[in-house]
Amino acid sequence: MGFKSALLLSAAASAAAEKVHGVVVFSRHGDRTTKWYGSQQLTSLGAEQNFQVGGDYRARYLESDSEHQIVGISEDEYVPSQVFASAPDQGILMNTATAFLQGLYPPLSDIAPALATQTLNNGTNSTSPLDGYQYVLLQGVDDSSPNTIWIKGDDDCPGYAESSKAFQKSDVFMQRDYETRNFYEGFYDILADDVYNIEPEDLTYANAYSIFDLINVARIHNESSAALNVSDEDFLRLRTLADSAELGKNWNQSEPDRSIGAETLSGAILAKLNETVTSEGKLKFSLLAGSYDTFLAFFGLSGLLDVSKDFYGLPGYASTMAFELYADGDSEDFPAEDDLRVRFLFKNGTAGELQTFPLFGTGDDTLSYATFVDKMNDQAITGVSTWCDRCQSATDFCAAYDNESTNSQGDKDSGKGGMSNAVAGVIGAMVTLGVVAVVGGVAFVLMKNKKQRSVAAAAEKSSIHSGSVDVKA
Secondary structure (H helix, E strand, C coil), X not given: CCHHHHHHHHHHHHHHCEXXXXXXXXXXXXXXXXXXXXCCCECHXXXXXXXXXXXXXXXXXXXXXXXXXXXXXXXXXXXXXXXXXXXXXXXXXXXXXXXXXXXXXXXXXXXXXXXXXXXXCXXXXXXXXXXXXXXXXXXXXXXXXXXXXXXXXXXXXXXXXXXXXXXXXXXXXXXXXXXXXXXXXXXXXXXXXXXXXXXXXXXXXXXXXXXXXXXXXXXXXXXXCHHHHCCHHHHHHHHHHHHHHHHHHHCCCCCHHHHHHHHHHHHHHHHHHHHHHHCCCCCCEEEEEEXXXXXXXXXXXXXXXXXXXXXXXXXXXXXXXXXXEEEEXXXXXXXXHHHEEEEEEEECCCCCCCEECCCCCCCCCEEEHHHXXXXXXXXXXCCHXXXXXXXXXXXXXXXXXXXXXXXXXXXXXXXXXXXXXXXXXXXXXXXXXXXXXXXXXXXXXXXXXXCCCCCCCCCCCCXXXXXXXXXXX
């Protein structure tokens, strides 16, 4: 055997010398209508994007020829006990999760025809409708449920809103606002033809994301829009300004309330990984669907801004981040907790592969499970009462927690200390408490959009960073 061949075999053996036991994924929605009118909907292109990304995760974690296949997961036929999926009870996010799940478990006729057809005792064949379409259970969380905080912890949170608005009083904001007045004023004639209720005074840095979003959506979907005349240079500047404005609203190390959404998401991620550990791998794949603001807050909270300037940019449509629980070695038995490790992966939009990045400034691409839990606990909200207190929220469910922190037992489940199994059970109860279960069998017409446009991204020559290569934010 040649030296080169030996090296290749050694590398292959090394790559195979680990087993994945569970994954938690957080996904952004795909392409949508503009947010300006407050009733945005997932488009057919957006559904297709989430479906495609779900297929990418299928290829990595479900297919038998993947070195990252989750141990014991059903490759073709959906098994409810193995998969958890949840999204806020909002059309755009429910449809996002549904499209992703259909990419994860496509119709049986596409992947396992034998499972789509059964032979009855009388000799006739019974074929599943819709080509064996698989109805994957999706938990929709109503706004009135306390479980809504785990995915959208910045909604109905006055503490977050106040801290986020404080960004507009900062010196950085005021300087950018002053320096970009003339730039934004130049877009009024372009937008006025398409947006009936936009006024000249709306064209400022305070609306950086909304202005970018209006032009971006028009460039994708409206072939007669004046937005198509916006130069690539100006469009890039709109994008990087929107990047900086949204990051400023959702992250500031000295203003922790701006990252509340990421703190509650951290609690949810811990809970689902803990469920995989305590069930010895019975729960294998968890999906949570949310928004870009939570991504940005998590990038800041977990130290990713120091890893790459790309994380200063808005995550593209259908972006995902994954937390992979694995152990070294070839054994398919569920390992001892001390042998478990966690790696963080990020995929920006639909292009490219999942990439591994180090968290919490450790410089390590993977962490022991115990270290990961400790680091996450340092930043996670793990109890509803803590969220209610931090947010000073007036939501109905917070009334039940008003006196919890001062009762005789204390608020043992809401602090930022170590997460016990009891705490994880409370968070894990979002699958049963206050949750409306809906079947993820929403019909989708996943039409291909022939006019996808892209603009190469680069860092703006200022303190604004943008490394995101997907402009469809």
